[in-house]
Amino acid sequence: MTIKEMQDALNARLLFGEEFLDQDVQFIFSADMMSDVLAFCGKCSVLLTGLCNPQVVRTAEMLDIVCIIFVRGKMPDENILSLARNKKIVLLTTEHFMFTACGILYEHGLRGGA
Template sequence: MTLKEVQRLLEAEVVSGEEFLQREVKTAFACDLMSDVLAFVDDKTLLLTGLVNSHTIRTAEMMDLSAVVFVRGKKPDDETIELAKENNIVIMTTNHIMYVSSGILFSKGLKGANIVHK
């Protein structure tokens, strides 16, 4: 699934990285605990979270994730947006809650991330 399709399905606003919306994601992971992201996520995964800060982008950078969707209408601050731009990470925001966002994407064929114990 492309990030453009994710944007459409979640009725999301692209905050940064519009030029990268043709990237493909194979799985999604929904979580507010970045320690779980570090422990279980592999690349080509879309991160859905309500944790809106630069730590989220640093985690995405470490895990080589290309996009983060902030749920519940949360908006990142300028520092977080700049960090995402520096690392070519797409940021979107949706008004849907995490559960609904996950359900929409799953119903359209985007599978949950495989648990990778590192």
């Protein structure tokens, strides 16, 4: 599934990374605690989270995550957007709750990366 297909499935708004939407992803991980992401993320390339701070982007960078999806309509501030631009990490936001977003992506064939 491409990031663009995930964006469409979640009715998500693109915040950054239009040029990267054709990247193919197979595994996702969802968490609000970045310590859990660091400990359990494994081979994921997309992170779903309700946490909206710079540590999310820094964690994604360390794990080579290519896309962060903020759930519950969370909107990152300019500092987070700037970090993501510099690291070339796609940012999306969706109004779905995390459980629903994970379910939608699971129905479309994505699996957990742990």
